[in-house]
Amino acid sequence: MSTVKSVAVGVELTGRGTTVALVDRHGKVRHRLHAMTLRGRPAIATIEPSLRAIDTMLSHALAEGFKVGGLGVCVPGTIDFDRRRPLLLPTLPSLNDFPLCDFLEARYHLPVQLRIDVDAALLGEHRFGAGKGVNRLLFLTLNAVVGVSLVVDGQLERTAQQYVGHIxxxxxxxxxxxxxxxxxxxxxxxxxxxxxxxxxxxxx
Ligand SMILES: [Zn+2]
Incomplete structure (x- = not known):
């Protein structure tokens, strides 16, 4: 498989909307789409516009000859890692306890990874950005609250995944x-x- 044509689809779900990006192995965004999140509706209705954006992105990838290896989804809140689903999303509460990974894997027949948004941002910087090649990396987010995520020995600290990252x-x-x-x-x-x-x- 050509490494240039090998891509993944990144999906950032937030209360304000969703960004869907086609990302190659070098971290370069090849195509980007935006969709609304319909807050206050049941889980599937909340993400319906996002699902259509993912559909469009996969069609685009196919038309351009890209090989999609999987979906990476990030959410603003906590995750139940064992059950592969959001646990507590203050801005998208209808997705709390919704089996997001299973649902997306059944729909798209692609492997799905779910991460907390801060951790996904940290991993992106560690792999492709400001923290490339370093062994220890601290990532701070300045949103409504201050969040932190940490890479030690090249690996995401497990504690950060349980929202100890709230400092x-x-x-x-x-x-x-x-x-x-x-x-x-x-x-x-x-x-x-x-x-x-x-x-x-x-x-x-
Ligand atoms: Zn205080």
Missing amino acids: SHLLVSTNGPRCSCGKRGCINTLVSADAMQKMVQRAL
Whole structure:
């Protein structure tokens, strides 16, 4: 099999929508599509537009002569790794406990891997980006809360997969702003997207 023509389909599910990407073995995105996620509907209805985007992507791959090796799906929340399904997705609750991997494998007859979004981003940086070739890599995300994921000895730390990766209340400044947890100076009150939004609002 030609390595150039060998690809995978990456699917990022979020409460705001879904990105579907055709990625080659060098980490290069060859084609990208976007779809809505229909929040508040049952599980399959929630991801129906995403499924159509995956259908379109697989047709595109076939037409372009690409060989799709599998699907990689990431979700914003926790995962039940043994049962290969989302456990708790605050922004897409209808997918909680939905057998996502089994469902997609039955539909597409391709192997499916499910990851937490932060871990998927870390693995991407480790394999193809800023952390390429390094043995230890720490990845921070600054969204509504601060998340962390870790590669040690070239492997994703298992603890990060169980959302120990939430470091919102790590103390970084003893006289920082008051946090929702009652303490002062948690990292979440200083560098999260919410914290920065509050700082801008106060400054205006
Ligand atoms: Zn706190």
